[in-house]
Amino acid sequence: MDARNGPDISVLTDMLSFQLRMLSQAINRAYDDAFSATEASSGTGKLTTLLLVSANPGMSQSEAGRVLGKDRPAMVRIVDHLERAGLLRREPDPAERRRHALTLTPRGEAEIGRYMAIAKAYDGAFFSALTEEERRGLARIARKLRRIHQPETLGLDSATANSRS
Amino acid sequence: MDARNGPDISVLTDMLSFQLRMLSQAINRAYDDAFSATEASSGTGKLTTLLLVSANPGMSQSEAGRVLGKDRPAMVRIVDHLERAGLLRREPDPAERRRHALTLTPRGEAEIGRYMAIAKAYDGAFFSALTEEERRGLARIARKLRRIHQPETLGLDSATANSRS
DNA sequence: TATTGTTATACTCTATAACTATA
DNA sequence: TATAGTTATAGAGTATAACAATA
Numbered sequence: 001m002d003a004r005n006g007p008d009i010s011v012l013t014d015m016l017s018f019q020l021r022m023l024s025q026a027i028n029r030a031y032d033d034a035f036s037a038t039e040a041s042s043g044t045g046k047l048t049t050l051l052l053v054s055a056n057p058g059m060s061q062s063e064a065g066r067v068l069g070k071d072r073p074a075m076v077r078i079v080d081h082l083e084r085a086g087l088l089r090r091e092p093d094p095a096e097r098r099r100h101a102l103t104l105t106p107r108g109e110a111e112i113g114r115y116m117a118i119a120k121a122y123d124g125a126f127f128s129a130l131t132e133e134e135r136r137g138l139a140r141i142a143r144k145l146r147r148i149h150q151p152e153t154l155g156l157d158s159a160t161a162n163s164r165s
Numbered sequence: 166m167d168a169r170n171g172p173d174i175s176v177l178t179d180m181l182s183f184q185l186r187m188l189s190q191a192i193n194r195a196y197d198d199a200f201s202a203t204e205a206s207s208g209t210g211k212l213t214t215l216l217l218v219s220a221n222p223g224m225s226q227s228e229a230g231r232v233l234g235k236d237r238p239a240m241v242r243i244v245d246h247l248e249r250a251g252l253l254r255r256e257p258d259p260a261e262r263r264r265h266a267l268t269l270t271p272r273g274e275a276e277i278g279r280y281m282a283i284a285k286a287y288d289g290a291f292f293s294a295l296t297e298e299e300r301r302g303l304a305r306i307a308r309k310l311r312r313i314h315q316p317e318t319l320g321l322d323s324a325t326a327n328s329r330s
Numbered sequence: 331t332a333t334t335g336t337t338a339t340a341c342t343c344t345a346t347a348a349c350t351a352t353a
Numbered sequence: 354t355a356t357a358g359t360t361a362t363a364g365a366g367t368a369t370a371a372c373a374a375t376a
Contacts, residue, residue, distance in 0.1 A: 007221040009232050011281075012213055015288045016300065017192045019307035021209055024189030025234050026314040027182045043342065044186055048177055056172040062357060067174050069190050074344070076359060090358095098352045098357040116176075123180045129313050130306060135181065138306055141299055142184035148294050149191040208365060227334060239367070241336060255335095263334040263375045 027126060034122040039085040040115060045070060045078040047115060053088060053102045054112045060099040061090070069150065087111060192291060199287040204250040205280060210235060210243040212280060218253060218267045219277045225264040226255070234315065252276060 012018045028044065040046040045068060052064050065075040079102065082088035087108035090100040104112060127135055177183045193209065205211040210233060217229050230240040244267065247253035252273035255265040269277060292300055 007217065007224055007228060007232060009217065009220070011216045011220045012232070013308075015284060016292050016304055016307070017196065017288045018213065019304060019311070020185065020192060021189055022234060022315065023307050023310055024186055026311065027185060030314065031182065045343085048183065051176045052172065052174065055174070055176045059172055060357075063172060067172060067177070069187060070343095071345070072358065073346085073360080077343090096353080096357090100358070119180060123182045126314065127181050127310070129309060134302075134306055134309075137299075137302055139181055139184060141295060141303055142181070142188050143178075144294060144299075145188055145292070146184070146191065149195065149291065150187065210366085225334075235366095236368070237335065238337080238369085242365090261334090261376080265335070 030122055030126055031119075034118050035115075038115065038118070039082075039087055039111070045074065046082055047119065049075075049078050049082060050087060050104070050108065050112055050115060051119070054104055054109070057103045058093075058101045060093070061102065062099075064102065082108075195287055195291055196284075199283050200280075203280065203283070204247075204252060204276070210239065211247055212284065214240075214243050214247060215252060215269070215273065215277055215280060216284070219269055219274070222268045223258075223266040225258070226267065227264075229267065247273075 031044065031047075032041070035041045035047060040050060048068055049064055052067060053059060056063075061075040061079055062072060064070075065072060068075075070078070079088060079090060079100075083090060086105055089103050089105050089108075091103070093099040093101045127138075130138065196209065196212075197206070200206045200212060205215060213233055214229055217232060218224060221228075226240040226244055227237060229235075230237060233240075235243070244253065244255060244265075248255060251270055254268050254270050254273075256268070258264040258266045292303075295303065
């Protein structure tokens with residue numbers, strides 16, 4: 001209404017989806033800045049793949065893709081990049097030779113600690129303005145929505161606290 | 166830990182940023198589906214630009230870009246597309262001839278109601294699993310974080326309820 | 331000199347289809 | 354036939370630099 005206060009954007013801010021998309025945009029930019037000097041720079045897929053393989057050595061590309069919301073071609077590109085960077089290795093699984101078992105290289109193992117530290121630091125800094133209660137509430141709501149809209153991503157909280165709701 | 170329950174993804178789910186990025190991915194896919202049959206299909210920029218210009222006729226591309234988090238080249242592409250689709254018009258501003266004043270065409274005005282209805286319906290459906298209190302809490306937290314991490318986006322709530330978190 | 335819009339360029343993400351090799 | 358991985362391709366998002374017109 002008041003032109004001096006800038007444009008009327010209530011049409012957009014009234015939509016939760018808009019608020020969350022803009023928030024995600026800000027998160028992505030903060031992370032790109034944080035990881036710009038690493039081999040996992042630019043894009044969310046590389047870092048999360050490293051963290052995931054570190055916690056689950058031997059997992060396949062398709063499994064990782066199901067967790068991260070990427071299809072097979074997308075995973076090929078991510079793994080290609082990490083393999084070229086010398087952080088990750090793919091070897092045919094002897095028991096199921098269609099699969100490629102993913103593991104970190106010694107260098108990948110050495111770097112992962114540094115990446116984790118950067119990720120945790122920036123995650124903490126980004127949400128530092130929230131109270132502990134707000135952070136818990138946000139995590140709970142996000143988990144609830146993902147359980148409905150991404151049912152294919154299994155094990156959403158099986159590995160954490162067995163919380164239900 | 167338990168292989169039968171799928172991979173251990175607690176490294177990722179412990180980070181709020183990961184949860185929100187995955188959530189945003191789900192939102193984007195739901196919206197792409199919802200608008201796939203319209204001229205504003207694929208991508209968040211076109212629809213939000215239409216809604217924004219509808220509420221603020223005569224605004225410039227840079228102003229819209231500041232609200233939507235797009236730079237000038239990105240806005241050119243979005244406005245190009247909407248102009249070719251016959252939904253939006255750009256005319257040099259007589260008072261400030263560097264600017265292009267954006268307005269909806271009659272056809273754009275006619276379509277905007279339909280788009281709004283789709284957007285509201287899908288926003289409501291996406292978050293329908295949340296209680297009213299959870300929805301308000303989510304909106305409040307998103308606004309709080311955006312105020313910190315996107316200070317350039319002015320008027321974040323000036324047009325709504327003057328709430329001060 | 332600074333700003334608005336534009337063009338060109340490049341890199342990434344996303345999605346689809348088709349191919350291979352394995353099962 | 355179904356699945357895991359690969360390749361090719363195309364569309365959209367994102368970012369930068371350089372330019373023209375205007376202030």
